[in-house]
Amino acid sequence: MGSIVQFIAADPDGLLPPAAQVKAALEILSRRFPIATDICVTEHDTVVLIDCGEDLMTVRCPSCGADLLEDRRWQQMMDSAWEAGMRHRSFDLPCCGVNHALEDLAYDWPMGFGRFSLDVWDPDVTWFLPDGRGDATQARAILKELGTTLGVEMQAIWRHL
Numbered sequence: 285m286g287s288i289v290q291f292i293a294a295d296p297d298g299l300l301p302p303a304a305q306v307k308a309a310l311e312i313l314s315r316r317f318p319i320a321t322d323i324c325v326t327e328h329d330t331v332v333l334i335d336c337g338e339d340l341m342t343v344r345c346p347s348c349g350a351d352l353l354e355d356r357r358w359q360q361m362m363d364s365a366w367e368a369g370m371r372h373r374s375f376d377l378p379c380c381g382v383n384h385a386l387e388d389l390a391y392d393w394p395m396g397f398g399r400f401s402l403d404v405w406d407p408d409v410t411w412f413l414p415d416g417r418g419d420a421t422q423a424r425a426i427l428k429e430l431g432t433t434l435g436v437e438m439q440a441i442w443r444h445l
């Protein structure tokens with residue numbers, strides 16, 4: 285089974301860094317993932333969901349722990365944010381009324397939001413698997429190197445294909 289690792293900025297509104305830095309980051313990824321089938325940059329006009337696909341099990345409220353996937357509550361908030369161009373992403377949550385942004389909810393497996401991603405197709409490594417099989421040391425080292433090169437804090441989103 286194939287997979288993709290998408291590297292995104294920790295700040296969802298963060299724009300793609302300058303071309304020279306992106307080029308350097310792609311070179312790092314080529315060196316770190318020598319057998320990947322493709323390594324590319326994806327840029328979006330607005331903030332988009334960088335999703336983990338079928339491995340999404342829960343979307344929890346950080347305040348009360350309620351699972352917002354139940355009754356499609358998370359999907360409704362996503363729809364309404366999307367209709368507003370993803371500029372207003374904070375809601376008084378239906379579970380406990382506390383206001384949180386979509387990107388601050390607890391996604392399991394992890395998902396993220398961003399204006400761009402650096403995508404590594406079929407990296408054939410398990411370093412970024414969020415289910416305990418990952419190699420946290422490798423993952424941290426790569427995220428640190430990317431962050432330093434791009435000048436922004438980065439995170440990784442894993443998806444099975």
Ligand SMILES: [Zn+2]
Pocket residue numbers: 345346347348349350377379380381382
């Ligand atoms: Zn809640």
